[in-house]
Amino acid sequence: GNSVTQMEGPVTLSEEAFLTINCTYTATGYPSLFWYVQYPGEGLQLLLKATKADDKGSNKGFEATYRKETTSFHLEKGSVQVSDSAVYFCALRQGAQKLVFGQGTRLTINP
Amino acid sequence: DAMVIQNPRYQVTQFGKPVTLSCSQTLNHNVMYWYQQKSSQAPKLLFHYYDKDFNNEADTPDNFQSRRPNTSFCFLDIRSPGLGDTAMYLCATYPFGQETQYFGPGTRLLVL
Numbered sequence: 001g002n003s004v005t006q007m008e009g010p011v012t013l014s015e016e017a018f019l020t021i022n023c024t025y026t027a028t029g030y031p032s033l034f035w036y037v038q039y040p041g042e043g044l045q046l047l048l049k050a051t052k053a054d055d056k057g058s059n060k061g062f063e064a065t066y067r068k069e070t071t072s073f074h075l076e077k078g079s080v081q082v083s084d085s086a087v088y089f090c091a092l093r094q095g096a097q098k099l100v101f102g103q104g105t106r107l108t109i110n111p
Numbered sequence: 112d113a114m115v116i117q118n119p120r121y122q123v124t125q126f127g128k129p130v131t132l133s134c135s136q137t138l139n140h141n142v143m144y145w146y147q148q149k150s151s152q153a154p155k156l157l158f159h160y161y162d163k164d165f166n167n168e169a170d171t172p173d174n175f176q177s178r179r180p181n182t183s184f185c186f187l188d189i190r191s192p193g194l195g196d197t198a199m200y201l202c203a204t205y206p207f208g209q210e211t212q213y214f215g216p217g218t219r220l221l222v223l
Contacts, residue, residue, distance in 0.1 A: 032210050043117075043201050044154070044214040051210060089153060097142055097161065097205060099212055101153035 002027040002094045006102035013080055014110050021075040021105050023064075023090035031092040033057075033066055033073040034099070038087045047075075047088070082109045114138050115215035117202050123221045124192055132187040132218045134202030142205040143185040144212070145177060149198045160185060161207065192222045 007022040025033065032051045036044040048057030053068035062077045073090060090102040116135045124130045134143065141162050146154035158167045160179045174196075176188040189196055202215040 034211075036214075041219070043115075043217040044203075046211055046213075049210060093210065097159060097207070098156065103153050104151070106151075 002031065002092060002100050004090050004092055004100055004102035006088075006090050006105050009104070010106040010108060012108045012110065015082055016079045017109075019075070019077040019080045019084075019107070021088055021090075021107070023073045023075065023102060025071050025073065025090075025092050027071075027092055027094070030068070031094065033064075034091045034093070035062070035064055035073070035075050036089045036091060036101075038089065038104075040086070044089065080107075080109050082111055085109045115202060115204055115213050117200075117215040117218050119218060120216065121219050121221075123223065125223055126194060127191045130189050130192055130220065132189075132200050132202075132220070134185045134187070134215055135183050136204045136213075137183070138204055138206070138213060139182060140204035140206045140213070141182070142207055143179060144201075144203040144205070145175075145185070145187045146201040146203065147196075147198050148201055148217070154201055157187070189220075192220075194222050196220065197222045 003026045005024050034049045035047040037047045038044050048059045050057040050066035056065045064073050064075045085108050087104045087106050089104045091099045094100050118133045144159040145157045148154040157171045179185045199217045201217045203212045205212045
């Protein structure tokens with residue numbers, strides 16, 4: 001079945017550091033891919049998405065490129081801020097209606 | 112403007128005492144979901160509605176039930192909560208044929 005594997009956390013960085021959170025997937029066909037962010041005590045917010053190979057999703061300085069050849073959708077940001085501290089979930093859309101989530105990566109940014 | 116609203120945000124209940132969680136949406140989306148998210152884990156889909164059609168996940172315990180009286184509202188009923196049901200419960204909506212699910216802020220349930 002379809003699955004998503006994320007980089008093991010937690011990840012701790014200093015402010016203004018470069019961020020990469022790895023995400024790889026296993027799926028039949030060409031699923032849509034998503035990154036969701038969850039701030040402490042809150043629900044999930046869509047951060048960015050890509051619907052086909054080579055698409056780049058971007059939002060709030062975060063980027064991720066849909067790489068079919070490596071089945072990856074790594075999340076990157078050039079300069080992180082303390083306010084980026086959260087849990088990040090990679091996900092794919094399976095069939096018409098369901099999301100399959102990775103296990104989540106907790107990110108902490110220190111000032 | 113809130114689009115997916117969950118009430119209450121925090122709920123404490125006793126072991127075995129039924130509890131109902133509420134979700135409402137202003138988006139008029141035809142698909143609504145309930146997820147369970149335990150501490151430091153990914154959300155786990157419990158069930159979803161496509162309009163009035165109910166779709167239960169195979170591993171969702173019978174203790175969890177749902178109702179969707181109209182497009183805007185969906186309820187999660189836990190008939191006899193156990194300590195292991197302590198979790199965040201997330202509601203989400205989805206406009207069929209598009210790409211994105213929209214999540215509510217969640218209800219944090221504590222079973223004592």
